[in-house]
Amino acid sequence: MSLIDPTSLPHLGERYPCSPGRLRHHLAAEGLLGFDALATAARALPRKHVVRRVHNASNGEAFRVLDSGAHLANAIAAGGAGSGWIMLSHIQQLPAYRALIERLLGEIAPVIGSAAEAVRDINGFVFISAPGTHTPFHFDAEYSILFQIAGDKVLAAYPPAPPFLDLARREAYHRTGENLLEWKHDYAARGEQHLLARGDALFLPYAAPHWIHAGYKPSISLSVTWQCRKSRAIADALSLNPLLRRVGLPAYDPVARPSAPRLRAAASRIGQRIGLV
Structure with a gap:
């Protein structure tokens, strides 16, 4: 069975690469993305690629890393982050996850290959979020698709242009890697909000600023990111x-x-x- 619902590809084709575009997928049944498998993955990854942050940050400065005496795999195996936000980064290091990501990109290649050059610098991230987790306003200097596996989230996307993202912040990112952005209250009504439930996915354009708010149940999301020549x-x-x-x-x-x-x-x-x- 396909991982991507083929009937959702035309919509992505209409939106890619400049606007957020929705997809439907069948990853909720994928064993690699359940809590037990993700706990095993967390133990296999280098420790620096398994990070926990606060779940209720209201701004960038508050989105701090939390120290943990026990391996975070224990929290994942117990059913989630409890009161935190756990990220498994660069999961493509693990062969099974690399194969899964390559299969996903292969299924959307007819769309993304027609609008830009071949993908490169592929990365995979899994986010395990406690209920109510708020991921502050930020941008990623890459293209991405966020696949919602369990629970739900609201993601608000913004154009990669002033006032949301200016040239100084873009340049600073390439010097320091800092991607958190200043939040202003009048931005709240100006984003393109998407409710992502289990089986939903959202493509985000290159460098599009966004914030994310998880719902009332533990959430699992897979983010696949890539670059191209441009x-x-x-x-x-x-x-x-x-x-x-x-x-x-x-x-x-x-x-x-x-x-x-x-x-x-x-x-x-x-x-x-x-x-x-």
Whole structure:
């Protein structure tokens, strides 16, 4: 049986790669994504790739990592995070999960392959969330699809442009890896909200800011992320901006110039090799 409901692919095709697009899937029956299997995965992953954070953060500064004396696999095996948010990152390191992710991407390849270059830099993340978990406003410099496996969530997506995401924050991410964004109360009514129940999935465009709020039951979600040639070129071009400003040249802004910045990206890679960037 297909993992993706093929009748939902045309909608994704209409929205990809610039707008959030919904899908239906059959991953809820996948044994690898149950609590017992995820506990086994947590034990197999490097400890740094199994992280617990507070579940009721109201802003970025409060979304702190929680220390845990016991291995977080024990909490997962017991049925979830209790009063926290657990992330298993880079699960594609484990062969069974790598195969699952590749199968998922293979089923949507007719859609995403027609609108952009082949996917690369594939990563997988599993989020195990306590009831009511709030993931603060942030962005990810990649394309992603969030598959809801158990429980439900509301995800509010925003355009990757000011006032939600400005050039300074984009550049800072490529220096520091910090992706949390300032939240303003008037943003609340301006996001495109999606209720994701078991069997739902949502594609998010590259760098689209968003926040997530889990429902009243423990939640399991799988996020599959990737890059393409254009997104890698954007990242390289943004990394070059500080040097361009120092020599009096205009910086690259992906909102003002949405086409792939091939020449700037090539110059950035050369600068990185010789230590200028």
